[in-house]
Amino acid sequence: MNFNRVQPDVQASKPLYSIPIARVGVREVYRRICIGSSRGNTCLDAYIDILIDLPKSQRGIHVSRNIEAMLDVFSVIEHSSFKSLEEAIENLCRELLKKHDYANSAEVRLSSTFLYEYRDLDLDVKEYIPVKLSIKSKVHRESNNVRRRFCIEVVGMTVCPCALQVCSYILNTDEFAPSHTQRTKLKICLSTESLIDVADLVDIALNSFSIPVFSYLKRDKECKMILKGFKNPKFAEDVVRSALYGVYRKFSEKIDPDSLVYVSVNSFESIHPFNLSAEAKYTINDLIKYFSG
Template identity: 30%
Template sequence: MSKGLEDIQNTPADVPLDINRVGIKSLKLPLEILDKQKGLQHTVAEVDLSVDLPKEFKGTHMSRFLEALASWEKKLSYESLKKLLLDLQHKLHAKQAHVSFVFPYFLEQKSPASGQVFEMDFLAKVEGNMKGKELSFVLKVAVPVMTVCPCSLAISDKGAHSQRTFVSITAQIKKFLWLEDLIEIALKSGSSPVYPLLKREDEKKVTENAFSNPTFVEDVVRNVARELNDLDNILWYKVEVESYESIHNHSAYAIIESFDATKLNKS
């Protein structure tokens, strides 16, 4: 007589405490992303999935996370993310469900003088959290730019120090916002964008443009925040800028965070 398959997960927890999130992390998944210029873009994402677990249950059912992904369309959008989260809630009998996708996102960048085009990668994150029937949808991008120090330029007889600066934008949105829109805001926030392909004439133009537009890390974070303040689709944002200094053994950084409870209540 065969032994029955006992469901240990559904037995009470030895330690009666609720768990905020339990699930799987660092799963690699091929994914289609909406592309503003080309319609769709194929990439590979690192995926985290989780749900809440009450103290009445010893464990969750890990296989059901994969089952939800298996039946999902693997085409990332506001509506498809919502569908996945609702399915996770249903399959795992959860009140809350969370998912995040981290992936490289590619945009064609045109060299400023020669006009040559090459794709450049930007790190992106799409995150969704479903609490009951309320969806929180968050986008994040990390974008490198070049900055030239205004103080160094003002006090030096020759030249000034410059650095690679990373702009990170995290934004909670209402319905939809192109990743490209956030990336473009970041690219124009510093002294100059950076490019994947530069000929000599491009290097000359980039350098001259950057030195004619010196920016502190404080300037960069304010430039980004000003643009984000004009977007009605954003409920909340956080802008983080870190400058990897070329003449110091430390970084400079600045953060601006916006929180508007009235907007969140209307979402």
């Protein structure tokens, strides 16, 4: 065996059927990423999708180059530290285009979970709330434009306003009335060319529930939490609309008007054998038309 001979490049050969493929690459590569900022270093364990497009003349991609690009870029992170995850994965996109000269676009998706510090001054409670995070960046070779997608997902509590009002009516009381509650999962995604602070999306989400949920509550604070939540009853539909309005208030003057907002809610019903869902999708310009009138 002679390993010094030039090896055939099978990937560069002509395919049987000449048609381009939108995305080819590796998915769910597990990696620890450390980001440095003025607030200090943050390390996240993340799953990464590393993808490029494939022209019609090329049979396959050189998969090892995807991993090589990731190792090159993320080893830099560990030493000099990028300031954000967005900067890191966009650098990886550009490195992919350098290594795959036949690709017209590169796309990197990162998903992780981080703990967000939340304080409720009324309850005198501090909680580290787990937030599911997904960030995607796509870079086009010719235009050099970057399209970004930020998604966060958190869990909170909702109180059914219908049951609350009906019980209040039947009991003939304007005071505290019973209702049923749900643990509700809220997802907010923002697709844009602009850079945003993901913490803003988390704040919007937590303010969209009847109240956030907490891991550690003594009996008196548990009572205060329930009373506060019952003063702010919400349907799943109310949560979606609250999140959309929050995005409008925070971003309508900061990001491109054609940026796309997606909100979804999954409510885990407590008295029904099913879950309730609601979702909506609008551009920032759409939200301006609805909310600024």
